[in-house]
Amino acid sequence: MTLDARPIRTGADSADSADSTDSAASAAGAVADGLPATMRAARFDTAAGTLKVEDVPVPRPGAGEVVVKVAACGICQSDLSQLDGHIPPRLPVVTPGHEASGVVAAVGDGAGHWKAGDRVVLGAGKACGTCPACRFGGGTNTCEDLQVMAFHYDGAWAEYVLTDATTLIAVPDSVPLEHAAVLADxxxxxxxxxxxxxxxxxxxxxxxxxxxxxxxxxxxxxxxxxxxxxxxxxxxxxxxxxxxxxxxxxxxxxxxxxxxxxxxxxxxxxxxxxxxxxxxxxxxxxxxxxxxxxxxxxxxxxxxxxxxxxxxxxxxxxxxxxxxHTGYRMEHLEDLVELTARGRLDISGSVSAILPLEEVNEGIRRLREREGNPIRILLRP
Known part of the structure; x- marks a missing residue:
């Protein structure tokens, strides 16, 4: 299985050649692309079995990639399955969270029509790019080794998340971003x-x-x-x-x-x-x-x-x-945004609680113990 184990790209990757102006900007917590240097993220150490909110570098978009400022991200039963070891770990340390929505913060070259400020919901997976289906142009919908957010690569229990431009669906202003996050899984x-x-x-x-x-x-x-x-x-x-x-x-x-x-x-x-x-x-x-x-x-x-x-x-x-059955196709997510925007699907009652990122372990406890019989508990970084 091909894993996306690339290191997070940061403004410090070329620190040896950066000029003094860039170094000063990084020290001030900002870089030329408008993103901060660091962010808060929940990091799961798969060997130790610990989940802690830490300061980590903010990812930078490469070709065909987008960085999204997370508005909300759900806590799912499959997240608990990974934390409990029922789903084998793919990475030694990973940021969980695969039900996310937010606002585009930065785009890489070749990221299509996306621009900063766009409201989006994130599909929870991307094509591996190497399997037979991908080689013949099938993409995410037919990929035989789909890379799943929060398992194969870092997820969205964080202030920012890096994703492929192909994993985004636009969210109209009429749909709250908290509701859009629930749609994603x-x-x-x-x-x-x-x-x-x-x-x-x-x-x-x-x-x-x-x-x-x-x-x-x-x-x-x-x-x-x-x-x-x-x-x-x-x-x-x-x-x-x-x-x-x-x-x-x-x-x-x-x-x-x-x-x-x-x-x-x-x-x-x-x-x-x-x-x-x-x-x-x-x-x-x-x-x-x-x-x-x-x-x-x-x-x-x-x-x-x-x-x-x-x-x-x-x-x-x-x-x-x-x-x-596992997951969904991107057209499924697009259908649901349409149904929600038109009022055909009402998920206003699906948000059981919204907690700050720092209370991620409290959210996990509530879901694990089914306190209040929750449908979805969301984190707001």
Missing amino acids: AVSTPYGAIDTAQLRSAESVGVWGLGGLGTHLVQLTRVCGASPIVALDPLPAARERALALGADFALDPTDGYTKARLKEITGGKGLDVAFDCVGRTPSFTQAERALGHRGRLVLVGISPDPLAVGPELHFVRNRHTVIG
Whole structure:
């Protein structure tokens, strides 16, 4: 796997040849491009398992790159998976955070139409540039070794973030940047999962796990015309929220009557599509068993659990399909900005809290303990 392990470029890279004027500017905390010399960033030491907010150099854009001043960045369950070691580290030290929005601060040569002051949301990955798909011009949407922000290269739990110009989507003034940040994964990943499922109008849907991904899946499947929509979560508050956001039914998956209730809701046919946003053995098994003939189960959640489909006869006879899903394509993110700007998708209730960067560990604690049943906790550097 190709990793983007390039060192952060700073104004000090050519310090030996810099003149006294440049040195004075750097000492004053500014350089000719208008960016400060240093910034605050949360740095995760993968060997020590520690996360600390530190002063680090501000990145400088190279060819085709853009530096964005971060307005907001979400704390995602996959961030916790990296912090807990469930996702193997790619870099020895990395800045987490892959759900970000902000304002363009500086652009490199060949960065297209982007200019300082543009409001943007960042796609959470970039093409590797070396795989067969990239060599034949496929780019981010078809890359076979996609480089993921906050895992393969530094993310946006920081005041500034460096990204490829191809990863940006413009955000109109009518969409708050905090809402735009939520779109970048918490909404776009479930939207991409709907595409993966090839969901059609009037198909029945079950959503297991009503955190950030599952809650937005309920909203999005409603927008896409699914019927009925069944939301499943052990927490009563999560089920009530799902009903308010468009679910037709909300069930407790730990209730012994749930299997029969799912059959009743679907008229005995079973679900057309099930989305497992939990990824654990019980949710996977229950979701697969709830499928009807030719039903599709889409795995969205991440966990270390080994998963098995059960007896082959049951699986094959019913022609079930299990599909793994990760991330989204740039057109998905662009679609969601359009839907939000037009008022077709309301995510105003998705921002559960906004914390300063220095309180990143408090935000992680709240998500880990599900304090207040959060959809998305944002950091504001």
